[in-house]
Amino acid sequence: MYISHLSLVDFRSYETVDLELGPGVTTMVGPNGQGKTNLVEAVGYLATLGSHRVASDAALVRSGAERAVVRARVVRGDRAQTVELEVNPGRSNRARINRGALGRARDVLGIVRTVLFAPEDLALVKGEPDGRRRFLDQLSVLLVPRSAALLVDYDRVLRQRNALLRSASAGRRRGGRGPSGPPPEGDPLATLDVWDARLASLGAQVLALRAEIVAGLAPYVAAAYDEVSAGQGAAEIRYRSTSDEALADPGVRDGAREPEEASAVGLEARLLEALVSVRERELERGVTLVGPHRDDVVLTLAGLPAKGYASHGESWSFALALRLASYRVMTDGVPEDLVLLSGAADWGADGEPILVLDDVFAELDARRRERLARMVADGGQVLITAAVAEDVPAGLDGAQIQVSTGRAERVDD
Known part of the structure; x- marks a missing residue:
């Protein structure tokens, strides 16, 4: 091309x-x-x-x-x-x-x-999680163009749920109502379960696709870092989810997924359970506390977090490795042994x-x-x-x- x-x-x-x-x-x-x-x-x-x-x-x-x-x-x-x-x-x-x-x-x-290398890439290693989430989401759009609509839908539901939480939180403060008991008629909390279900459904799809992309990137990141740095340390990448450790199973992180343990339906159920478990804290703060919008990509070098431990040169090598790995995944396609949980069967070499x-x-x-x-x-x-x-x-x-x-x-x- x-x-x-x-x-x-x-x-x-x-x-x-x-x-x-x-x-x-x-x-x-x-x-x-x-x-x-x-x-x-x-x-x-x-x-x-x-x-x-x-x-x-x-x-x-x-x-x-x-x-x-x-x-x-x-x-x-x-x-x-x-x-x-x-x-x-x-x-x-x-x-x-x-x-x-x-x-x-x-x-x-x-x-x-495209795969674009820029000075801003250093923030992928040294910066905050939002930059690494954006890196994954942009790559997902390049690999699976229809995921752009998914990300827009998730963001819209997230904003609506946050507005609902803020309204419910303000209503509680005005009315002095505690956490127990059913919400009164007209209370924003009456529809929160509906928004939980929508967020969990869309969020599980985002989680699955991101996890697959990280699993696909991992071997290429290790190889590219080794080449750029002339073998000075082992670079690793994994996805860390806030949704009640929904992706904490090593089989999910490393791509060796068992459908019974890590199905797309299972991710949705775990995310929904996580939303329920933190509801009171969310009502106190008026914001959604778990989901793809708060997840991170963990980068490690020789077993230590790259952020805070890697030198300036090592950080640049890691940033370059992330972009080079993106290029290889886009060129070579999805690894044959990677089970697709997201249903994105159309992503691969193009x-x-x-x-x-x-x-x-x-x-x-x-x-x-x-x-x-x-x-x-x-x-x-x-x-x-x-x-x-x-x-x-x-x-x-x-x-x-x-x-x-x-x-x-x-x-x-």
């Missing part, structure tokens, strides 16, 4: 830009703040409907413009498709495939697949994704630069940004695009 043409209208710093791209390595060079990252951010947005830099779409639209458009021609084998996204802050984004009618943005998911390295080499020492370069040099399409061309190892020679003040032009022709 590769993008042969990228066009932007009112995206970030670009009023308009049209770029011819091709397979192999392309390096985008220019001083910081000139728009290099904006170009690869647009590619990533086509793949995930999200930015690796900001949470809000408003920042993606050029100042003074009402909307932005990202358009790309995507080549896979002997087939080419044109995909277009219209970014409308405050309104629904829309998408078009092959100049057809505008439709839902998520209809384009799966057409472009062609080599586009590799994006956004200003990563400037963050690495010479040894890690060279090792990473060797590991990605044979990628079908590799897009690199760098402030100076000298930051990019010689093994990644290829086409070059000069970026300056909202302009991007090829200089290698």
Whole structure:
């Protein structure tokens, strides 16, 4: 897979830009703040409907413009498709495939697949759990595009349940009612069981898919870390759930699942039981305390938590290993011995994704630069940004695009 043409209208710093791209390595060079990252951010947005830099779409639209458009021609084998996204802050984004009618943005998911390395990746190791959850969820959308709807549904139910908990908590404080006894007529608690069931049903599907992805990543993370660091420590990854230790069974964590012990129905039942067990604490705080939205991915190095124990260089090696492992899973597919609890039978190998390295080499020492370069040099399409061309190892020679003040032009022709 590769993008042969990228066009932007009112995206970030670009009023308009049209770029011819091709397979192999392309390096985008220019001083910081000139728009290099904006170009690869647009590619990533086509793949995930999200930015690796900001949470809000408003920042993606050029100042003074009402909307932005990202358009790309995507080549896979002997087939080419044109995909277009219209970014409308405050309104629904829309998408078009092959100049057809505008439709839902998520209809384009799966057409472009990327693995993006960025300086922000260090937070995957050193940062808070929300970044690691987002890493898994973005990867799940790339592997199973229909999971985007699942994540949206779970988030909607979570917000509604939290609103219900806040309302019930405020009502208790006003009325002085204790935890015992049935809720009076009109009490928000009367519908809490219904929301518990909805959250448990959707949450179990998220849990199952995340656990499968972690199990699939684990051997690749270990191998990639070993290669990047030249064998300096064993890297491990596992999923940690808050839902009453729903995934604490080693058979679940490591992918050797027994259906009787770790079925999708079992995950739903455990999550529902956990919600019931913490209800009083939730009513005190007015927030949902268990579920995928509070889970974490545990990263260990030589048996110790990477966060807090790993050096800066080791943390970078671990972050690189997570991205390289994502690339391998997307390229090779689900391990044959991994039993799918989520029912996501459609996830697996779907062609080599586009590799994006956004200003990563400037963050690495010479040894890690060279090792990473060797590991990605044979990628079908590799897009690199760098402030100076000298930051990019010689093994990644290829086409070059000069970026300056909202302009991007090829200089290698």
